Amino acid sequence: DQQVKQNSPSLSVQEGRISILNCDYTNSMFDYFLWYKKYPAEGPTFLISISSIKDKNEDGRFTVFLNKSAKHLSLHIVPSQPGDSAVYFCAASGEAGNNRKLIWGLGTSLAVNP
């Protein structure tokens, strides 16, 4: 049973346009959310995070939006660049007891076309 779902396995976007990657979760106890990026033959790298006390967090071209009532978060990349082509993973956690266990989505493969 997937508690974190990324329903789009792939996404294709033109360079310079906005990329929107979506993530849904089912566990209302989750209170911290992260996005990771992964290139082939490499490990995932941390991109951006958001706590449930916020509804938006921005870092340069990357913005994460959280809608707690809908149990939905999204990652916006503006403008998209060819180097952004990678697999993006959404992950979630509940910090109760300082639990360090992250629950991961299956990923969305983003292709940014020149």
Add this chain to the structure above:
Amino acid sequence: DAGVIQSPRHEVTEMGQEVTLRCKPISGHDYLFWYRQTMMRGLELLIYFNNNVPIDDSGMPEDRFSAKMPNASFSTLKIQPSEPRDSAVYFCASSQASVYGELFFGEGSRLTVL
């Protein structure tokens, strides 16, 4: 600074053989994680350590899997005996206690069990 170092990068073995995967975390990191990635199940946490002590091993699939962290700079994940269904990419990651959720991953060890 060196990142998380994993070895071997690729391992091909026959069913029934023992497999040992190795990890050197980033110096100064308090947490070490072992993940397994498959197409069907995505990234799954197998076990994690805090200050060399195993905290949560609920993701270890069965007794054939074991993990140790004898000191702050080294960890092993052992599979004995290996089975074809163990074929996957195994990632090691480390993190600091002060930064929740931001994991630094190694490049992974791709295991193929024939």
